[in-house]
Amino acid sequence: MNRRDFLRAATGGAGVAGATGAAQASGSSAVASVAANNTTTAGNETGNQTSNQTTTSDGGDLPGSGKTVTVPLVSDPYKFEGATDSPLYIQPGTTVKFVWESDNHNINVDKQPEGASWKGVPEIHNTGYTHSHTFTTKGRYHFWCDPHKSLGMIGDIVVNESGQPPGGSGGPATLSPHEMGVPFQAQYVGVATLLAMFVALVFTFFTLKYGSSPHTSAPNKRD
Ligand SMILES: [Cu+2]
The missing domain is CATH 2.60.40.420 (Cupredoxins -  blue copper proteins)
Known part of the structure; x- marks a missing residue:
């Protein structure tokens, strides 16, 4: 124009x-x-x-x-x-x-x-x-x-020429997941995944320390 x-x-x-x-x-x-x-x-x-x-x-x-x-x-x-x-x-x-x-x-x-x-x-x-x-x-x-x-x-x-923040093509960098088009519940998938990884780590720790398998440490080690 x-x-x-x-x-x-x-x-x-x-x-x-x-x-x-x-x-x-x-x-x-x-x-x-x-x-x-x-x-x-x-x-x-x-x-x-x-x-x-x-x-x-x-x-x-x-x-x-x-x-x-x-x-x-x-x-x-x-x-x-x-x-x-x-x-x-x-x-x-x-x-x-x-x-x-x-x-x-x-x-x-x-x-x-x-x-x-x-x-x-x-x-x-x-x-x-x-x-x-x-x-x-x-x-x-x-x-x-x-x-x-x-x-x-x-x-x-x-x-500026673009009317957008530098390096950003989709608006301000502080957009929420919802504003970016991600369904609202989708962000909980990430949270649930991190929680599941943490639970798995804790479970593995106790299994190796107190469980009995060929991979555990000395007291419970099974040959
Ligand atoms: Cu004022």
């Missing part, structure tokens, strides 16, 4: 359309910001809650994947879901939508590749806020939430 196709595909969503349109108009290094502070939802116990969002793009010339990946900001435990325990791998042109699913978080961008211009979300926001950013520059992005950094709310996004 070339950039024009990507832009055409991206014009499906109003927010994305505004961002990419602005990025296209103002050049390849532009950062477009769209703040929609007007949406108000009512009904929680504290009264009115204002939800808003930002959308940014590096606006590079690389072909875009056009995909969108959602990263929830959660608090039990504190993390960027999908980007904290292991890095989130994406292809250039992927939009990551950060969704505040709990209160009192920001996104402080610590390191990013040369040429990238992600500003993150310096201000603290609460549940309902979203921030979308289209990552076009390859490399590693390291960021954290200031209020919860000490609690492990630290994230990594790696943009």
Whole structure:
């Protein structure tokens, strides 16, 4: 998909359309910001809650994947879901939508590749806020939430050609057997095999030590 196709595909969503349109108009290094502070939802116990969002793009010339990946900001435990325990791998042109699913978080961008211009979300926001950013520059992005950094709310996004961890063809290396397509019970076959080997070893030991056969040691040795 070339950039024009990507832009055409991206014009499906109003927010994305505004961002990419602005990025296209103002050049390849532009950062477009769209703040929609007007949406108000009512009904929680504290009264009115204002939800808003930002959308940014590096606006590079690389072909875009056009995909969108959602990263929830959660608090039990504190993390960027999908980007904290292991890095989130994406292809250039992927939009990551950060969704505040709990209160009192920001996104402080610590390191990013040369040429990238992600500003993150310096201000603290609460549940309902979203921030979308289209990552076009390859490399590693390291960021954290200031209020919860000490609690492990630290994230990594790696943009590479495959959108996969290096050396892995089937996703993260931490996949469970179930996720790899092995039926759930199959992992117990291995456990049962190890247990059976252990029992056989113990049985052999006692047979050789206390049993009577031509192979046992002196007291019980049979000629
Ligand atoms: Cu936080």
